[in-house]
Amino acid sequence: MKRKVSQATVHRLSLYTRYLGELEAREVDYISSDKLGEGIGTNAAQVRKDLSIFDRFGIPGRGYPVSFLRKRLAKILGVEDRVWRVAVVGAGCLGTALVCYSRFEKQGFHFVAILDNDSAKIGTRIGKLEVADISDLERIIRSEKVEVAVISVPVQNAQQVTDLMVEAGVRAFLNFAPVNLNVPPHIVLRNVDLTVEFEGLSFHLINH
Amino acid sequence: MKRKVSQATVHRLSLYTRYLGELEAREVDYISSDKLGEGIGTNAAQVRKDLSIFDRFGIPGRGYPVSFLRKRLAKILGVEDRVWRVAVVGAGCLGTALVCYSRFEKQGFHFVAILDNDSAKIGTRIGKLEVADISDLERIIRSEKVEVAVISVPVQNAQQVTDLMVEAGVRAFLNFAPVNLNVPPHIVLRNVDLTVEFEGLSFHLINH
DNA sequence: CTATGTGAAGGCCTTCACAGCG
DNA sequence: CGCTGTGAAGGCCTTCACATAG
Incomplete structure (x- = not known):
């Protein structure tokens, strides 16, 4: 390079x-x-x-x-001859959709776990995965060797969940919660904020 | 300005x-x-x-x-004292998730229709909406006064669906299909490409 | 005395234009 | 002769630094 x-x-x-x-x-x-x-x-x-x-x-x-x-x-x-192990935190609309969407698997991003804190969801099946209890977070991250996490929990839980994941060894995050997450400098973080995208459309519709 | x-x-x-x-x-x-x-x-x-x-x-x-x-x-x-009327095309994992996610409504983006070409989905209920037949696209866009569309159909249908929508009067698109859509210059288009986001994480994990 | 608004400087990214390779 | 690779130029965005307002 x-x-x-x-x-x-x-x-x-x-x-x-x-x-x-x-x-x-x-x-x-x-x-x-x-x-x-x-x-x-x-x-x-x-x-x-x-x-x-x-x-x-x-x-x-x-x-x-x-x-x-x-x-x-x-x-x-980093997607040739290699698979990244991904966990999804938050089995709401979005978390569920990501797990059910098959393109990521083909591109080398393998979803190995989905976690939630809602007892009504824990144990239910989403695609090939069973929703795990978020209180098992650290054990699952370590045993499943998770390197990448998707944050799709409500805003108020996002920072706490991220902190726990960093501590458990997750090195990269794709964050869908509409909040500015604080992570240590060596951690990779990208935000996907759909409200921002919609407002981008709105701005251009009004001002052009 | x-x-x-x-x-x-x-x-x-x-x-x-x-x-x-x-x-x-x-x-x-x-x-x-x-x-x-x-x-x-x-x-x-x-x-x-x-x-x-x-x-x-x-x-x-x-x-x-x-x-x-x-x-x-x-x-x-453009989100104060105003509501944007949005249609979702493609009632797959992602289209369904967007309609079920309530934050957009609060932010002034009101989902008024969801369309699909799968007869097994047409007529079923997703949140407050009933899945409409995509062959009614033009009629629905006009009667519902849709200004913004979300493209969540498979790649091979994305361009065609977009062309039809532009013709029916839709002025802005949020595209989730992993393909470069061609639209006339006065049309607003934003792409959300989750594979790109994942690969962005991957690149940084490998090269830092 | 604190915190804004803003020219100027700096840095980064894109576009240009052309030498040189196949 | 067509198309790449790349310095140089241009343009855009961010950061600096300070005059100025409350």
């Missing part, structure tokens, strides 16, 4: 990887930076800059070898 | 608004740019710059009036 990889670049690496997967399924051998950019909604210069951070993947006059590039990017993203 | 409002600023306006709502509930009257920044995970300078785009909301020596500022920001975001 020659330079710092920006958040924006990481985001696009994901999109390139997915689009290259589609091309691979359609048995396309080579793709130009121009077409690859078009496929994910950016331009050729951006594509070449992004890829040049890591290596010289392309062949002047031909473009990028689709299959080779997809594998290399998947490796860079 | 004195200058162009960046995407990043719009995002933070949402976060400020939410945090100010919490402060309002706790009956806090004034907040400094420093504390407001801390509350959403940014700094005082950023807060002051963001807010100064629109007006002089603050009182030197005291800070910002919480309730007044919250209302003004909600107005700017």
Whole structure:
């Protein structure tokens, strides 16, 4: 890695990887930076800059070898020949939906547990998983070797649950609770906030 | 509006608004740019710059009036004294979860319809809504005066469904399908791609 | 004396433009 | 001759620092 990889670049690496997967399924051998950019909604210069951070993947006059590039990017993203073990905390609408959605499994994110504090939910089955009692959190995280957690609990429980998970050894969080979580500096945290997304739409509808 | 409002600023306006709502509930009257920044995970300078785009909301020596500022920001975001009518297309795991999640209603996003093409789902009840037949799309969009649509259909149907919706008059889309949708320039589109989010976590776990 | 509002500086990301490779 | 890789330029966003208001 020659330079710092920006958040924006990481985001696009994901999109390139997915689009290259589609091309691979359609048995396309080579793709130009121009077409690859078009496929994910950016331009050729951006594509070449992004890829040049890591290596010289392309062949002047031909473009990028689709299959080779997809594998290399998947490796860079950490999703080639590898599975991440994920726990979902909060078996509400959203937590349930994530577990039932199969694409993540295919992409190397394996859901190994779903936890809740509601005794009416504990023991019930969601997809292939049985809802576990949140008071068993630490034991489950350790025995299941959970590395990534999804926070889909109500706002008022989110920070506490996150603290417990950090203590139990979880290193990365995808947070759906609409609150600013505080985590130690070595912990990876990304927020998905659907209200923010809706309000983004609303702002542009009103101001354009 | 004195200058162009960046995407990043719009995002933070949402976060400020939410945090100010919490402060309002706790009956806090004034907040400094420093504390407001801390509350959403940014700094005082950023807060002051963001807010100064629109007006002089603050009182030197005291800070910002919480309730007044919250209302003004909600107005700017288009969620004060107003309801947006939203349709969800695709009654799978995710579409169902969104309709059952009540926070959006409170924030001014009112779900008025959920559509699917699966005859096994059509007519069934999800929350307060009955799943409608997607072949009635145009009629429903017009009669329900839908302005915003959520795309939660499989990738292969996403573009077609979006085209139909644009034609029927929908002006804004929140797209959960992992595909780059093409829409006319005057249409507002935001993508929520959970695979990208997971891969973002993965990248940072591997490279730090 | 505290905390805002804002030009200026700094830093990061994107776009340009072209040398050079296949 | 087409398309990549990459310095340079441009543009946008964040941070700094301080004059100014309450």
